[in-house]
Amino acid sequence: MANEEQNSDGLEFHxxxxxxxxxxxGEIGDPVHIYTVTNVTLWLAITVLAVxxxxxxxxxxxxxxxxxGQAVAEMAYGFVYKMVEDVTGKDGVKYFPYIMTLFVFILxxxxxxxxxxxxxxxxxIAVTAVMGFxxxxxxxxxGFLKNGSSFLSLFWVSSAPLALRPILAIIxxxxxxxxxxxxxxxxxxxxxxxxxxxxxxxxxxxxxGGMALLIVPxxxxxxxxxxxxxVLVSFIQAYVFTILTCVYLKDALHPHH
Amino acid sequence: xxxxxxxxxxxxGAGLAAIGSGAAAIGVGHVAGNFLAGALRNxxxxxxxxxxxxxxxxxxxxLGIFSFLVALLLMFAV
Numbered sequence: 315m316a317n318e319e320q321n322s323d324g325l326e327f328h329x330x331x332x333x334x335x336x337x338x339x340g341e342i343g344d345p346v347h348i349y350t351v352t353n354v355t356l357w358l359a360i361t362v363l364a365v366x367x368x369x370x371x372x373x374x375x376x377x378x379x380x381x382x383g384q385a386v387a388e389m390a391y392g393f394v395y396k397m398v399e400d401v402t403g404k405d406g407v408k409y410f411p412y413i414m415t416l417f418v419f420i421l422x423x424x425x426x427x428x429x430x431x432x433x434x435x436x437x438x439i440a441v442t443a444v445m446g447f448x449x450x451x452x453x454x455x456x457g458f459l460k461n462g463s464s465f466l467s468l469f470w471v472s473s474a475p476l477a478l479r480p481i482l483a484i485i486x487x488x489x490x491x492x493x494x495x496x497x498x499x500x501x502x503x504x505x506x507x508x509x510x511x512x513x514x515x516x517x518x519x520x521x522x523g524g525m526a527l528l529i530v531p532x533x534x535x536x537x538x539x540x541x542x543x544x545v546l547v548s549f550i551q552a553y554v555f556t557i558l559t560c561v562y563l564k565d566a567l568h569p570h571h
Numbered sequence: 572x573x574x575x576x577x578x579x580x581x582x583x584g585a586g587l588a589a590i591g592s593g594a595a596a597i598g599v600g601h602v603a604g605n606f607l608a609g610a611l612r613n614x615x616x617x618x619x620x621x622x623x624x625x626x627x628x629x630x631x632x633x634l635g636i637f638s639f640l641v642a643l644l645l646m647f648a649v
Contacts, residue, residue, distance in 0.1 A: 331648075401622060496633040503636040554629045557622055
């Protein structure tokens, strides 16, 4: 966003402007401190409220014949529970609450970001890296607590020929430490790219000029199509984030190849 | 045509990094296509493997995301 002043004559629209963190109160140019209430913190709080609304409010008055909200909450619960059980096995079910929290939070954050004029909190690496590194540290500490030093056998591929094992150990080690980076950037990159594409399609209408009658309908159709794709991507990325958490958890619980 | 050459290099580099997205697209298509080919041979086994499908897609996509990251770093951080 540094060189946007220079090429402002080339592009009239700025697809990345929607990701700028602004303080909610005070002047536009105010510095953002750690305690400043910004649009990110506002939408994170709205996400938490949405999760509470979905999971707590709908299940306080439970009934045998579920209401619509209760049905959604039960479906989400069953979906994540089955995923944890399938991937990590019976002994991973203990960590189900953490994974359920991640899934519902990311899903709500992604979907709330799709509301027009909303801020997509998951498009910021600062937000997703907290979750990604949280998973990384939790899984690493858990692996050492459960298995002791035999957790390191995760890097020692005993099924490979002996001569290859040191090389494989280095590759495994590198891929282990790249995990939190790819884990968090996958979510942030997907959300950011999708929303930028939305803005680019909308920007075609803005810069169409004399050919507006021809371009504007195409642009609107494009925005609608990309928006539909984004709804799908929002869900799939939340799913991928949680299922990778399950895979990492399985590695920590059963490190032997 | 004036402007500094470093800025031009940033744009060219970001454009080259976009090739990585295409390569990731090949990888994702390969995973999904092979899954579909296998699933049509044995549809009853397909439902149990959707999680594996998404894990495979995620790993193939991660490297494409890295190229996207390189492009973003070139555009906004360098």
